[in-house]
Amino acid sequence: MTKTAIVLRTPSGISGDMLLTGLARLADINAGELAALVDAIGVEALRDCVTIEPHEVNWITGWRAQIDLPHEHHHRTLATIVEIIARSGLEDAAKALATRAFRILAEAEAAVHGCTVDEVHFHEVGALDSILDTCIAAALYVRSGAQELHCSPLPLCDGTIRCEHGLLASPPPAVQEMLNGVPVYGVDDKGETVTPTALAFLKAVDARFGKWPVCEVVRSARAYGGKVFPNLPNGAMFFLVRL
Template identity: 35%
Template sequence: MENKNILLECESGISGDMFVAALLDLGKEQEDLQKGLETALQSLPLPGFTIRISRVKKAGIDCCDFDVIVDKEHENHDHDMAYLFGHLDSDLEERHEHQAGHEHHSHHEEHHGRTYLEIKEIIQKGTLTENTKELALRIFAVLGEAEAKAHGTTLDEVHFHEVGSVDSIVDIVSAAYLMDALKIDRVYVDTLCEGRGTIRTAHGILPIPVPAVSRILEAYPITISRVPVQGELVTPTGAAILASICDFQKAPETYQIQNTGIGAGKREYEVPSMVRVLSILPSERSADTIWKLECNVDDAPAEELGYCMDKLFAAGARDVHFIPCMMKKNRPGTMISVICSKEQIPTMEDILFHETTTIGIRRCSMERTVLPRKPRSIETAYGSLQVKECTLPDGTIRLYPEYDSMRELAEKTGKSMLEIRKLVD
């Protein structure tokens, strides 16, 4: 089976169970996919549970629905909802059920929460492929780091409460298993929509997006669009999955749709709760293109140029560099080169005109070849290190350590940047 490129359409947000359902729907023609998932999940050392896969309709559209049913309990109709509301007293829980339009049941045996190391042990003991284990742990690491930052602690110390419960572990492991079983290579996100307002939690009223989600969006280049829906559309698990699998490149402008999967959500808002996954084959004529803007200046102080570079990067420039050049009348000058997307051109040009003395900007589009890449976390002798995994045309994998992560580890351990980099070589 050849690797797939998929495009996620998240106009109604995303949660863990929605994503799993969409992938199951995408691979519904693949023999033994569901049976393989059930076998993988049964290998985990978790309390008794079953999964239920069914068909439902959202706004008249046929969708796949994925549920995790924990023994001796009712269904958890929204796997991330308990994370938000904690263990509510019966009066508050009843008020929330009426407000949200669906049942909510807390998992009392999970009240203590699980640490990242406990979850890691559960996943490692399962009969799963290495790719599945690695992706599942990466998703939990993203989630844990966001939780730790939100609560002012560390990944090793943070306790996953409801996102560490049985059904949430099943959601994340299922997502990782299906990504591997379907041989999904590159993941693009079209639009990630999030609602507005606030949400009541066990700790009070919190703004949307909730802290864990906002920390994930802060740490990864995921762009959201706020839509006029009063309620949460993007859950912590959904955001962590996106951060762990996305290619963070613009989707091809032209492509052929090979297959479609639609996963149903549990919440009822003004928009139908579902996420759509398209398996796409990029057109040969849809090359990956970027734009280069250039201008020359010979009368700008270095301080002003440095400030201009900061503003360009803050506005989303892919790259900015200065090149010494010889200009008219034998004056030394600087060529400013900015790499950006077509949509960013007006913003970049506005910054160049306002922050430099240039009176003209050249621009051209360029095709480029980009290696498939994805972010991942690796365990080293000194702790976790964020790297970029790139695949060469011959299939060779290269790891490139992220500067900020190397710096953080160097400062934490007292080791040099050179020693930290050698951990990846």
């Protein structure tokens, strides 16, 4: 029996906005369809916040999400985010996937801060952009009909990351907590290659990390993030395949 799957290769890492971009391109949805998915989340501040635009790095073309969100001063608990997802107009399967991703993230944050999952207050992770990235990635993954996601081992490097908690070493603490069982390798660059939002999503879909599976490629897309790494081949490669 033929199965649909997504193959993801991450030579410069992966972030939430790259997941959104790559899955949107694989789905071949237009601006209106993307806006409708965003509106389905039901958060007014997310309306008309994202477009997927052509982008290039080192003369290699691809796509990038342009996201324009208002600054928020308040933090959100897991219960608040789960309620937003439950009340949304997303498909039930997408709601379940997005909720699972945030629960995985909350467990990592709780371990980092030495508190319970219910006591976690999301900062960057719980901000509007992470709700956007996780919910839309979940909706697009469900829409794709994929039954599996195959991902390359993840690149990690040293360096520092500045966030709400101050200056942190790379990989950030929440990523460190979620890396158990995930194949990784070191690269010659500095900074954050894998974001907590992206890794939580990959774990939520039970991504299979390793080499390419034997498959037939149906469609492909190249997604760029907001950072360019000078010593790495930039961008993530997404493939919709038949196994």
